[in-house]
Amino acid sequence: MITRTLLLSAAGVAALAGTALAETSDKRIALSNNYAGNSWRQAMLQTFQEVADKAVADGIVAAADPYTTSENQATEQAAQIQNMILQGYDAIILNAASPTALNGAVEEACNAGVIVVSFDGIVTAPCAWRIAVDFRAMGREQVDYLAERLPDGGNLLEIRGLAGVFVDDEIHAGIHEGVEAHSQFTIAGTVNGDWAQEVAQRAVAGILPSLPEIVGVVTQGGDGYGAAEAFRAAGRDTPLIILGNRQDEMAWWAEQRDANGYETMSLSIAPGVASLAFWVAQQILDGQEVPKDLTVPFLRVTQDTLDEALAATPEGSVANTVYSLEDAQAVIAEAQ
């Protein structure tokens, strides 16, 4: 009797799951992550864990295990990927420490028949899939927004990220394209904020005395609140600071809005992109035709959605969405 119920329920699950899911029930997926030391990455790991645990419980995949390197170094992550090949994973989803320095290890994985899907920090190895963020567009759109709000233009302060990291180069290039398109703006100063509030605050405080009047601050995320604090401490008017979806930035924004009607916009990549990568890997393992280059949509917070986004974001974290299998299928369909 018991066996029969089990069989029946198993049949029921299989019927519900459909043919697309049954194919990958014995597959194992690993997440290779290079860094866990900020709120974005913490949220990313948490989202992956939630989606992965559910997928394993539902029998969609056999295992989905996250690994993070301890020192955020490319050579260390290359070794980690080679270890994953030895551990017999069928697919590796990868947030890479370097777009190029892991290519050797990624090729080893491909040669061993392992599917490699890189996201956020992508790799250039031709055999890997890439779920990329259009960081250039992210830089450009900041200046577009400023041009819309400040038609007269003026001086901008640019806060960059960590020197030598390609995300920083890309956003920076996008901002420059934007400034070229809107010639009423000039970049009066540039500092490196390393995507961290304290670093950004120190750097901005250091450069402020030497700067003329600043009308806008273009940022890379994680640095907006620090910039605002530096302007306040220097006794200068708060310029239009583009924010990056961090909870402290949005809280500051809401506070300013209530006090003096401050208006800005905030954009970043949702850490949930790890869940998108997970479903894309599952689709590839399932034998679906997936183009090698996919693009992640930005997550944008506007004046209208601020309260909602702020309420849903835990303190010290960043605005997030969890992607589903259907979202992944939509992203794949769009790229085809």
Add this chain to the structure above:
Amino acid sequence: MTRDIYRLMLPVVSLAVLLAATFWLQPRAMSYFGLNLLFNLAVPIALATIAQMMIIMVNDIDLSLGAFVSLVACVAATFLTDAPLTGMLILLALVLAYAALGAVIHALDLPAIVVTLGMSFVWGGLALTILPSPGGTSPDWLRMLMTLKPPSVPMAVAASILIAVVTHLLIVRSGIGTVLRGVGGNARSVQRAGWSVLRLKALAYGLAGLFGVLAGMALVGLTTSADANIALRYTLLSIAGVILGGGEFTGGRVSPAGAVIGALTLTLAASFLNFLRLSPDWQIGAQGAVLILVLAARLLFTRRSARA
């Protein structure tokens, strides 16, 4: 001679124990393919460890090695591919710069730890200038060399043995190697014997530069391209490798074969912890614990042999 064997025994035993534990945990590693995957990234680390050993041999320490190897990697992935001759010349100039550094440190009696720390920013800045964003491609011959599949012995193992044998002959067996170790042991008596300590120190640093260059090239051959921050962790790994391999910070007491084994052990320890699925928060701590464990064992050994 017996002391040398003692010095080498512990690193060999630690590597064997760790290897056995890894095979038990991950039987797939016990194959030609598996050994290569486990150890191929240890080859550049082994070369960097030998470079560090050359400096430690003359009682100094090099805090710029990781940045230097990164710079070499950037040169190898750009100039060496596009304009091989210019690339070679730059690499040669880098080796000479290292030798000059050794001479300056000795002539002005500067603390090497400070000079090399300063140089690490110079190397890092140069690397960023050459390769502002990650990229470049490895020269084909380098890629081919690092992905060779020799019969029966994986490339990583063959290369490690080769490095150990060559440096053993150079440092332990040859006359000049003995004199170089003498600089670390007792520079004054080397000087009295009629040698120029300045030149010897320049030679030791030059050798370190040479092996640093080899490390950077091997790394690019494996990764296929470079990044200005690619090898920063090699500084500490190489120091740990020398010590783990039975070397000591003073007295010219170093072992090339031990240093290679030390580098392999460190690489393997990281993989082992990975296979254990230890949380990354604990991994650095656990790596430290492995180091302390081996060093404590060494202390016990040396005490016992001193008593005997």
